Amino acid sequence: MLQIAKEGTSCYLPNLVAVVTSQYEGEENMMAASWYSQVSAHPLRFGVAISKERYTYSLVKQSGAFAINFLPYSHSHWIKISGTISKRDQDKLTSQSIDLISGEKTGVPILAQSFLAYECRVHQMIPCGDHDWFVGDIITTYWQPDCFNEYGSVNLNHLHYPLHLGGFHFLNLKQVNQLKSD
Amino acid sequence: MLQIAKEGTSCYLPNLVAVVTSQYEGEENMMAASWYSQVSAHPLRFGVAISKERYTYSLVKQSGAFAINFLPYSHSHWIKISGTISKRDQDKLTSQSIDLISGEKTGVPILAQSFLAYECRVHQMIPCGDHDWFVGDIITTYWQPDCFNEYGSVNLNHLHYPLHLGGFHFLNLKQVNQLKSD
Numbered sequence: 001m002l003q004i005a006k007e008g009t010s011c012y013l014p015n016l017v018a019v020v021t022s023q024y025e026g027e028e029n030m031m032a033a034s035w036y037s038q039v040s041a042h043p044l045r046f047g048v049a050i051s052k053e054r055y056t057y058s059l060v061k062q063s064g065a066f067a068i069n070f071l072p073y074s075h076s077h078w079i080k081i082s083g084t085i086s087k088r089d090q091d092k093l094t095s096q097s098i099d100l101i102s103g104e105k106t107g108v109p110i111l112a113q114s115f116l117a118y119e120c121r122v123h124q125m126i127p128c129g130d131h132d133w134f135v136g137d138i139i140t141t142y143w144q145p146d147c148f149n150e151y152g153s154v155n156l157n158h159l160h161y162p163l164h165l166g167g168f169h170f171l172n173l174k175q176v177n178q179l180k181s182d
Numbered sequence: 183m184l185q186i187a188k189e190g191t192s193c194y195l196p197n198l199v200a201v202v203t204s205q206y207e208g209e210e211n212m213m214a215a216s217w218y219s220q221v222s223a224h225p226l227r228f229g230v231a232i233s234k235e236r237y238t239y240s241l242v243k244q245s246g247a248f249a250i251n252f253l254p255y256s257h258s259h260w261i262k263i264s265g266t267i268s269k270r271d272q273d274k275l276t277s278q279s280i281d282l283i284s285g286e287k288t289g290v291p292i293l294a295q296s297f298l299a300y301e302c303r304v305h306q307m308i309p310c311g312d313h314d315w316f317v318g319d320i321i322t323t324y325w326q327p328d329c330f331n332e333y334g335s336v337n338l339n340h341l342h343y344p345l346h347l348g349g350f351h352f353l354n355l356k357q358v359n360q361l362k363s364d
Contacts, residue, residue, distance in 0.1 A: 129225050
């Protein structure tokens, strides 16, 4: 039965957590982001909410570039680290020996273990409250083609997709794919 | 192996599809939306991408209000209808005999079968390409409390969560919850 919740209630819905990578003047970082969305198909644009308190915020603001990385289930510990440790305390990229490739147009680091990554150039920064909404042009898409079907949807026969359920819980969607129904 | 995709490639990731409801001068509508995100916690704000070509676009623009509704798996056919039929061709709300409640602050229709719904007042409209990004203040949250745990994450022991895999395929996450791991 639908009812009105206490004022200020917001809920967490199962989601694929993205990892936002950035660099400015040789300094690199990654952070976890649950608040993101594609915002346009023509031109291809993608948005992500970044708090001003994040180390990543100034790197993206100064460089005008970021990448959105999606990791498979096997690397969900990197997603956890991205979301719980600040670069102010530890360099997450070097401490985890993460393989990076350099974005071909902006030099932004891309996580080589991603099954999908978007290299973005900042188009707009929109203050939205305690986060700014960064809208970027997707200038290069990186992918592992066998993780997708001909329609661009994920191929769950191949990909171990880490659906974040809240807290430190991730569900491996490949294992459950046999239950797919319409 | 991560590689560069053909220019213009974007991919569809499994997602919970929202239903956006709106009304202006007695005219009501609903549409499916895959592109949405929370954008701020303090104040609570939520964004959704709406194409100018959508019937919903002018209703939201003129009324300054919308609601984001999340339906359970049992009602995923309403999500399909929301995404495939235009109000120009059929009144989806009346033809499906959908129970509505009236948003307490704006009068926007809320789908009574939702497990979660946010009533929003438009804060900003941001042109982002072929869609505008509507940012709304969440002024009232409606929920079915037993669908959530104490941390505000969904309770998959109770809720049949319809994860959209692409096309007309939905996965019922309640059925697969026994496979949860971290």
